[in-house]
Amino acid sequence: MYKLFKKEDFINSLYKIKxxxxxxxxxxxxxHFFSPLEKGISPDFSFFxxxxxPKSIIYPQSERMFEFSLNKEDPDAFILKEAEKEFPLQxxxxxRPCDAxxxxxxxxxFDNPDYKDPWWTKRYENTTFIGLGCNNxxxxxxxxxxxxxxxxxIGLDAIMYxxxxxxxxxxxxxxxxxxxxxxxxxxxxxxxHIKQAEKIxxxxxxxxxxxxxxxALLKKGILQVFEADIxxxxxxxxxxxxxxxxxxxxxxxxDIQDEVYKDKGDRIRNWDSCMFPIFTLHxxxxxxxxxxxxxxxxxxxxxxxxxxxxxxxGVQCSGCxxxxxxxxxxxxxxxxxxxxxxx
Amino acid sequence: MMQHYTEKIKEIAKRLFEEEKIDIFIGYEKGTxxxxxxxxxxxxxxxxxxxxxxxxxxLNLCNYLTGRKERIGIIANGCxxxxxVTHILENQIKREQLYxxxxxxxxxxxxxxxxxxxxxxEILEIKExxxxxxxxxxxxxxxxxxxxxxxxxxxxxxxxNPVIYDEIIAEPVSxxxxxxxxxxxxxxxxxxxxxxxxxxxxxxxxxxxxxxCRNVCPLCYCPTCFVDERxxxxxxxxxxxxxxxxxxxxxxxxxxxxxxxxxxxxxCPVGIPIRIFIKKLNKDAFEIFSWEAGLSLEQxxxxxxxKKDDYDDFL
Amino acid sequence: MNNWKPNIxxxxxxxxxxxxADLAGVSRLQYPPYFRVIRVPCSSRVDARFIIxxxxxxxxxxxxxxxxxxxxxxxxGNFYARRxxxxxxxLLKFIGIEPERLFFSWISSAEGTKFAETARMIxxxxxxxxxxxxxxxxxxxxV
Numbered sequence: 130m131y132k133l134f135k136k137e138d139f140i141n142s143l144y145k146i147k148x149x150x151x152x153x154x155x156x157x158x159x160x161h162f163f164s165p166l167e168k169g170i171s172p173d174f175s176f177f178x179x180x181x182x183p184k185s186i187i188y189p190q191s192e193r194m195f196e197f198s199l200n201k202e203d204p205d206a207f208i209l210k211e212a213e214k215e216f217p218l219q220x221x222x223x224x225r226p227c228d229a230x231x232x233x234x235x236x237x238x239f240d241n242p243d244y245k246d247p248w249w250t251k252r253y254e255n256t257t258f259i260g261l262g263c264n265n266x267x268x269x270x271x272x273x274x275x276x277x278x279x280x281x282x283i284g285l286d287a288i289m290y291x292x293x294x295x296x297x298x299x300x301x302x303x304x305x306x307x308x309x310x311x312x313x314x315x316x317x318x319x320x321x322h323i324k325q326a327e328k329i330x331x332x333x334x335x336x337x338x339x340x341x342x343x344x345a346l347l348k349k350g351i352l353q354v355f356e357a358d359i360x361x362x363x364x365x366x367x368x369x370x371x372x373x374x375x376x377x378x379x380x381x382x383x384d385i386q387d388e389v390y391k392d393k394g395d396r397i398r399n400w401d402s403c404m405f406p407i408f409t410l411h412x413x414x415x416x417x418x419x420x421x422x423x424x425x426x427x428x429x430x431x432x433x434x435x436x437x438x439x440x441x442x443g444v445q446c447s448g449c450x451x452x453x454x455x456x457x458x459x460x461x462x463x464x465x466x467x468x469x470x471x472x
Numbered sequence: 473m474m475q476h477y478t479e480k481i482k483e484i485a486k487r488l489f490e491e492e493k494i495d496i497f498i499g500y501e502k503g504t505x506x507x508x509x510x511x512x513x514x515x516x517x518x519x520x521x522x523x524x525x526x527x528x529x530x531l532n533l534c535n536y537l538t539g540r541k542e543r544i545g546i547i548a549n550g551c552x553x554x555x556x557v558t559h560i561l562e563n564q565i566k567r568e569q570l571y572x573x574x575x576x577x578x579x580x581x582x583x584x585x586x587x588x589x590x591x592x593x594e595i596l597e598i599k600e601x602x603x604x605x606x607x608x609x610x611x612x613x614x615x616x617x618x619x620x621x622x623x624x625x626x627x628x629x630x631x632x633n634p635v636i637y638d639e640i641i642a643e644p645v646s647x648x649x650x651x652x653x654x655x656x657x658x659x660x661x662x663x664x665x666x667x668x669x670x671x672x673x674x675x676x677x678x679x680x681x682x683x684x685c686r687n688v689c690p691l692c693y694c695p696t697c698f699v700d701e702r703x704x705x706x707x708x709x710x711x712x713x714x715x716x717x718x719x720x721x722x723x724x725x726x727x728x729x730x731x732x733x734x735x736x737x738x739x740c741p742v743g744i745p746i747r748i749f750i751k752k753l754n755k756d757a758f759e760i761f762s763w764e765a766g767l768s769l770e771q772x773x774x775x776x777x778x779k780k781d782d783y784d785d786f787l
Numbered sequence: 788m789n790n791w792k793p794n795i796x797x798x799x800x801x802x803x804x805x806x807x808a809d810l811a812g813v814s815r816l817q818y819p820p821y822f823r824v825i826r827v828p829c830s831s832r833v834d835a836r837f838i839i840x841x842x843x844x845x846x847x848x849x850x851x852x853x854x855x856x857x858x859x860x861x862x863x864g865n866f867y868a869r870r871x872x873x874x875x876x877x878l879l880k881f882i883g884i885e886p887e888r889l890f891f892s893w894i895s896s897a898e899g900t901k902f903a904e905t906a907r908m909i910x911x912x913x914x915x916x917x918x919x920x921x922x923x924x925x926x927x928x929x930v
Contacts, residue, residue: 157678158743159588160742160743162678176592177592177594180742180743181680181741190709190710191709191710267594268594268596268610365512365513365536366511368535368684368688369687370682370683370684370687370688371680371681371683372682372741375680376741384708386707386708388707397707397709399709402682405683406700407700453504453505456505456508457531457688457735457739458508458510458511458531459503459504459508459509459510461503463504464504
């Protein structure tokens with residue numbers, strides 16, 4: 130089901146929606162970020178992608194999971210209680226297909242038969258994803274090589290095609306349909322619009338030329354790649370910060386910390402990065418990944434070998450290219466994947 | 473000038489390997505991001521042709537020296553060479569291990585200003601000549617004056633020429649500023665207190681605690697950073713008080729040692745002008761103690777030295 | 788508001804200022820009981836992280852006191868300390884901690900009266916300023 134909206138009508142409608150918390154890409158300084166749509170924020174859809182992924186809308190960087198009281202008078206003292214919070218209906222407008230695909234990858238970790246993360250699943254259920262396809266992918270994009278595409282519909286409730294003055298919106302799910310009913314001014318799309326959208330899609334897909342040897346890499350043995358002597362050289366530039374892991378829409382690792390203030394305590398979950406030296410520090414003091422090359426190896430092995438081995442559904446990467454653009458020492462996952470595939 | 477340095481650096485590195493004066497050479501190579509050339513470690517003479525130098529080589533290579541035991545050839549411009557002096561004074565590397573190829577520097581380009589000037593179109597390649605640079609992307613090309621797009625710290629640079637080197641590859645360049653400029657710091661200092669608090673909190677709002685600023689800094693080499701101490705000084709969440717604590721305490725640990733290379737601000741993924749804290753400390757060190765870090769191996773670090781008539785307006 | 792008693796953390800160097808505090812005590816010199824004393828071997832032991840931690844934990848003021856420059860028990864500790872202190876006070880002022888909440892003094896172990904006087908002066912100033920409201924870490928501000 131296709132609907133056509135004039136861009137200004139679409140955006141003006143968004144401001145009127147009261148029962149969803151709406152996130153739109155907005156320019157802040159040099160970069161775009163997904164921000165809640167409130168007074169003073171104007172959506173800006175002329176962007177490649179947001180600097181930070183929309184990961185934090187479903188999975189906040191710091192989240193209070195439990196709280197506890199240390200007051201001996203309190204009958205519930207020393208008992209962990211789940212922190213009360215709200216999970217309002219949300220909608221992310223203008224999410225790129227790579228980021229929507231990424232949520233499906235992360236879902237395998239937070240929502241599977243063995244384990245369901247209560248906070249992640251509740252937020253995910255209450256979120257509607259209205260995607261914006263990419264007319265003009267970057268040279269750092271490689272979504273088509275990892276199971277996605279500039280107009281891929283994976284993980285989306287509706288997808289928008291930017292036709293210049295108008296958005297052509299294809300509804301994909303009931304959730305999407307429910308949300309779009311709140312946007313005024315739409316009319317039925319005509320054949321010409323749909324044909325124009327098809328053309329844009331084909332041209333966008335053709336633009337992605339990066340060669341990344343995923344097929345060959347998937348066939349390599351895990352130990353073979355792990356024990357190859359390429360890692361010292363590959364890891365030299367890395368400064369072990371958390372930029373790649375924190376900007377990555379498919380990274381999911383976290384650390385749990387207890388913080389106490391007077392007689393109240395909080396058990397908090399924070400994003401953590403395998404790049405940080407103490408990521409694998411044991412209570413005994415032993416650190417199996419004390420050296421840099423082990424940590425760098427871990428990141429690429431996890432994304433490109435361990436994840437496929439466990440879930441048999443491609444690699445843990447959606448080709449958004451944020452790590453390539455933002456890494457201060459130009460660690461390039463495409464080059465590293467190709468080196469791994471040539472062992 | 474800068475664009476001819478690449479050939480000279482390759483020549484020198486080749487000669488050093490031939491004469492067996494070094495075990496490894498640390499420099500930059502071309503990567504896939506024109507704004508962030510990749511730091512590289514050359515250990516074989518065949519690889520010296522990978523070395524490059526351009527106006528985007530703006531990290532501080534001294535960061536890669538800590539704890540190394542080999543004989544190392546390294547390229548260093550003004551700020552990097554001063555960081556190397558600090559490293560030697562603090563016993564993180566020995567002078568005898570290093571063969572420093574000095575580079576008189578005309579300033580680094582600010583990639584954020586450049587991206588803004590081309591309306592954020594993707595830039596695939598940058599070509600430079602003496603005064604200008606050209607950015608090339610899919611279907612567009614545009615030329616600019618380097619002078620209009622230099623990094624903030626380079627515009628106020630007081631030491632563009634290396635202060636320590638074994639060989640310098642060109643004539644020293646003239647110094648751009650007579651003394652370091654601190655107008656932006658003065659502006660914040662003069663704000664009324666509530667406005668100042670709000671200004672600083674707003675600045676740090678986007679911090680995601682990736683620690684890139686800390687990790688790219690050559691001064692931050694503590695085996696266990698205060699951030700990771702077992703009994704915590706502050707929390708690991710993105711609580712604003714904790715984030716502010718991290719930045720001011722890290723700045724204070726760099727007080728009297730920072731050479732304003734600008735790497736911290738360049739690498740911040742969310743574009744925070746993170747230099748203001750250490751710049752404030754550099755300003756005070758300069759105005760109160762006439763101190764600039766890393767100028768000479770004979771000059772003891774700021775907090776490891778004293779004068780009888782130091783500032784003493786205490787109770 | 789009138790019942791509020793300031794919480795002032797005092798880092799006193801063992802050899803001089805702590806001795807002065809002791810002397811003030813045995814001489815029964817009076818000063819308000821707002822001070823939590825932490826004895827350190829030398830004023831230069833006082834790291835920036837201690838002062839920052841004190842403010843984070845709600846201290847209304849921090850006072851660091853050591854031997855007179857030139858008389859340090861460890862010869863030169865306080866020479867380095869005074870360089871750190873001025874830079875730290877300026878930095879904290881920059882981020883919005885009132886400089887009137889941070890005190891540095893040199894008090895020798897014979898100066899019991901100076902200690903009591905300084906303590907009274909500091910107590911008065913801090914009472915006038917009011918409780919510290921900025922840079923205090925409470926429960927983490929997270930979702």
